Structure formats: C-alpha cells, structure tokens
Amino acid sequence: MIPVAEPDLRGNELKYVTECVTTEWVSSLGKYVGAFEERMAEICGRRYAISVSNGTTALHLALVVLGIGPGDEVIVPTLTFVATANAASYNGATPVFADSEPGYWQIDPAQLEGLITERTKAIMPVDLYGHPADMGAILAIARAHNLYVIEDAAEAHGAMYRGKPCGSMGDMSCFSFYGNKVITTGEGGMILTDNEEWYERARMLRDHAMSPTERYYHPEIGFNYRMTNIQAALGLAQLERLDEFVAAKRRNAELYAKGLKGVPGITLAPEAEWAQNCYWMYSILVDEPYPLSRNELMAALRARGVDSRPFFRAIHTMPCHPRDIQLPVAEHLAATGINLPSSVKLTEEQIAYICQQIRELAKERAA
Ligand SMILES: *Cc1c(COP(=O)(O)O)cnc(C)c1O
Numbered sequence: 001m002i003p004v005a006e007p008d009l010r011g012n013e014l015k016y017v018t019e020c021v022t023t024e025w026v027s028s029l030g031k032y033v034g035a036f037e038e039r040m041a042e043i044c045g046r047r048y049a050i051s052v053s054n055g056t057t058a059l060h061l062a063l064v065v066l067g068i069g070p071g072d073e074v075i076v077p078t079l080t081f082v083a084t085a086n087a088a089s090y091n092g093a094t095p096v097f098a099d100s101e102p103g104y105w106q107i108d109p110a111q112l113e114g115l116i117t118e119r120t121k122a123i124m125p126v127d128l129y130g131h132p133a134d135m136g137a138i139l140a141i142a143r144a145h146n147l148y149v150i151e152d153a154a155e156a157h158g159a160m161y162r163g164k165p166c167g168s169m170g171d172m173s174c175f176s177f178y179g180n181k182v183i184t185t186g187e188g189g190m191i192l193t194d195n196e197e198w199y200e201r202a203r204m205l206r207d208h209a210m211s212p213t214e215r216y217y218h219p220e221i222g223f224n225y226r227m228t229n230i231q232a233a234l235g236l237a238q239l240e241r242l243d244e245f246v247a248a249k250r251r252n253a254e255l256y257a258k259g260l261k262g263v264p265g266i267t268l269a270p271e272a273e274w275a276q277n278c279y280w281m282y283s284i285l286v287d288e289p290y291p292l293s294r295n296e297l298m299a300a301l302r303a304r305g306v307d308s309r310p311f312f313r314a315i316h317t318m319p320c321h322p323r324d325i326q327l328p329v330a331e332h333l334a335a336t337g338i339n340l341p342s343s344v345k346l347t348e349e350q351i352a353y354i355c356q357q358i359r360e361l362a363k364e365r366a367a
Pocket residue numbers: 054055056057080081083084126152154155176177178187188189
C-alpha cells in the first residue's frame with residue numbers, strides 16, 4: 001500500500017537521539033530543546049520560540065497567554081483539523097466558524113467582517129494542507145478591529161505568503177510536529193512570537209507556572225506542556241532537511257498536476273499567485289462529471305494499493321461543535337476533497353501509477 005504520509009528520518013535523527021540517550025539527557029532539559037527553538041525562530045524570522053508537547057497545546061497556550069477565555073469569541077475556519085477549534089473551547093471561549101474561499105480553499109477574508117462582534121478577540125487562520133491563508137487581508141481586518149491573530153501553521157512548514165514564511169506573521173504562530181507533518185518530532189509543537197512579554201509568560205505557563213526566581217513557587221495554575229530533549233533532537237535533525245522536504249513535496253505536486261491534468265471532474269491542488277504551497281498533503285477535489293464519487297474513488301484506490309484520506313469534516317457539522325448554520329464552500333470542499341499520497345519518499349513511478357489509476361477508473365466506469 002502506498003501510504004498517505006510517512007516520516008523520513010534518514011538524516012542526523014539517529015545520531016542526535018542516540019546522543020540524548022548516551023548522555024542521559026532524555027527529559028526536557030538538555031541542549032537540543034534550546035537549539036531546536038533557536039533554529040525554528042531563525043527559519044521563521046521570529047525573535048522567540050517556545051517548544052511544547054504538541055500542536056494542540058501550542059494553540060491552547062497561545063490563547064491562554066493572550067488572555068482569551070469565557071465570553072470571548074475566536075474566529076476559526078470550519079475546514080480545519082478539530083484541534084484549532086478545540087483550543088478555543090479549552091479556555092471557555094467560543095469558536096465562531098468561517099467559510100472557505102473556493103479558489104484556494106483557505107479561510108475567506110471576505111467572510112470575516114460579518115462574523116466580528118464585540119466579543120471577538122482573535123482570528124485563527126490555518127494554512128490548510130500547506131497552502132497559506134491570505135494573511136495580508138486577515139491581518140488588515142484584525143488590525144482594524146483590534147483583534148489578535150494566532151496563525152495555525154501546523155501544516156505549513158516551509159510554505160510562504162508573498163515571500164514571508166508561514167509562522168512569521170501572526171501575533172503568535174503555532175506549529176505541530178506530529179508524525180505526519182512536514183517536520184516531525186513524533187509528537188511536538190512550537191509557538192513563535194516577537195513579543196518578549198508573551199514569550200516569558202508562555203515559558204512560565206509551560207512549566208507549571210513556576211516562578212523563574214523561586215523554585216516551587218507557583219503564582220498561578222500552569223501546565224506541563226514541555227517538549228523533551230529527545231523530541232527536540234529529532235526536530236533539529238529534521239529542520240536540517242526542511243528545504244529538501246519542501247522541494248520533494250513541490251516535485252510531487254508538479255508530477256500530480258501533470259499526471260491528472262484534464263481529467264474531467266478532478267480539481268487540482270491550488271496555488272494562489274501570492275502563495276508558495278508546501279503541499280503538506282497533495283489534495284484534489286472529485287466532483288461531477290468524474291464518474292465515481294469521492295468515497296468510491298478512495299475505496300477503488302485502496303483496492304489498487306493506494307491509500308488516501310478524505311478532507312477534514314467541516315467542524316460546525318459535527319457533534320463536538322454543532323452549529324445550525326451553512327458554510328457551503330467548506331461543506332463542498334469537505335465532501336469532495338481527497339489527500340493523495342504525499343510522502344517525500346514517493347517515486348516518480350508511484351505518482352505516475354496513482355494518476356494512471358484515477359484515469360483508468362474513470363474510463364472503466366464510463367465503459
Ligand atoms: C496537526 C494539526 C494540529 C494539532 O497538532 P497536534 O500536534 O496533533 O496536536 C492543529 N492544527 C492543525 C491545522 C493541524 O493540522
């Protein structure tokens with residue numbers, strides 16, 4: 001089976017992790033944590049980076065630091081991984097769901113003004129599947145309404161918006177390093193910011209809100225959201241190969257685009273003229289007149305040795321965050337989208353095989 005994602009750990013990962021073990025620095029102290037944070041800050045052009053246990057805790061902690069809580073509203077795209085909305089709920093805030101833009105599939109800036117109320121505190125744009133959100137438009141609206149922007153760049157390591165790296169633009173920006181992400185630490189996350197006060201506060205809250213000057217004195221309730229040295233060792237080795245990974249994913253995208261061009265009913269992964277997509281997941285839409293439904297195509301591909309994933313469900317349609325609203329663009333994307341195999345290890349032959357199956361299945365059904 002050709003997998004949708006798999007980590008590539010063939011660089012210095014084993015060497016750095018082995019060093020953690022042989023030196024016995026396996027917990028959250030040790031040189032790799034600081035080195036990994038420094039390198040992430042450098043890549044994203046930010047002053048400060050705070051590593052955490054995963055991408056969800058990164059989002060949660062960012063909201064805590066900004067003081068967002070009960071009674072507050074946070075605007076999130078409905079088409080994202082559920083963690084974006086959950087992070088707001090953990091603090092007692094209410095996620096307010098925005099529709100997608102049909103051309104490039106990200107949160108639609110044109111919808112935002114209509115969702116802002118006097119309770120709105122923040123917008124959390126997501127760079128879905130590796131394509132940046134329209135950060136310029138979103139930041140302008142946020143500034144005009146005095147809102148924070150928390151960038152959920154969990155899927156967008158190495159992607160760019162008008163030449164700026166994803167993760168460089170929000171008041172706070174968050175990454176995930178889950179096993180299927182562009183860069184992995186197994187589980188892991190990171191917050192980036194240029195604000196020293198937020199940085200200090202995030203560091204303290206990450207470590208049970210222990211006073212930096214008095215050990216075991218806790219002025220408030222904090223969290224254990226620390227990353228381990230072993231995770232950071234993996235992450236540092238992964239970052240050494242970020243450019244290589246993004247180049248491989250962009251090559252995958254080119255090969256898919258060539259192989260699937262002109263198939264009726266198949267919409268290729270977009271790239272807005274202001275965007276550099278990192279193609280975390282190479283994604284297509286399957287719609288009429290393609291003769292198989294999205295789910296039929298996924299099942300048929302699986303029978304031919306090709307794994308795939310459906311797009312995320314629109315969050316407002318699920319029991320975890322039910323809303324009696326319709327967000328038609330996101331709902332349509334969610335119903336028709338597929339993530340195709342997107343690993344950096346894919347060969348040209350494998351991508352050609354996958355494209356050929358998608359073409360042949362259409363012909364067979366039509367015949
Ligand atoms: C993966 C992901 C997260 C959460 O990251 P974890 O490390 O799995 O907690 C948050 N937001 C988006 C958009 C993601 O894709």
